[in-house]
Amino acid sequence: MLAGVGVSWYTWLDHGRDSKVSESVLGAVGWTLRLDTAEAAHLFRLAGLTPAAPTGERRPPSARLIKLLDAWAPRPAYVRDRYWNFVAINEPARLVFGFGKTDHN
Structure with a gap:
């Protein structure tokens, strides 16, 4: 789908x-x-086709997104993608929810 x-x-x-x-x-x-x-x-x-140029690959979160999440401190904040994977997590969210560096979804 x-x-x-x-x-x-x-x-x-x-x-x-x-x-x-x-x-x-x-x-x-x-x-x-x-x-x-x-x-x-x-x-x-x-499939017998020429590979396409890479698109849609997971990119690291932008500096602006990190700055936005950090600005929310001391409130916990995080961003997830459409698959519920964490894209970015601020430090208060790590402390409050116990998120680690390797949590995915």
Whole structure:
């Protein structure tokens, strides 16, 4: 659903049926599966396509976002992405909620 691909079509793709897949669909599937650059390139090669330029990779939080969260102190604050992974956590949130450096979701 996140990739915008129907269940039956995704099943065909997963089973390797002879179907034509576009670069945009493969890119969406790779992004949804959170493939890294090497994994996405492998997916494209399996489909007989040229790997797409890397997009949608997880980036570190911007300095502005960190500054905003720090400005909320002493109130706990954090930002999550659409998958409920922590993008940024301020120090009060770490103390109050017990978040560690490696918590994901």
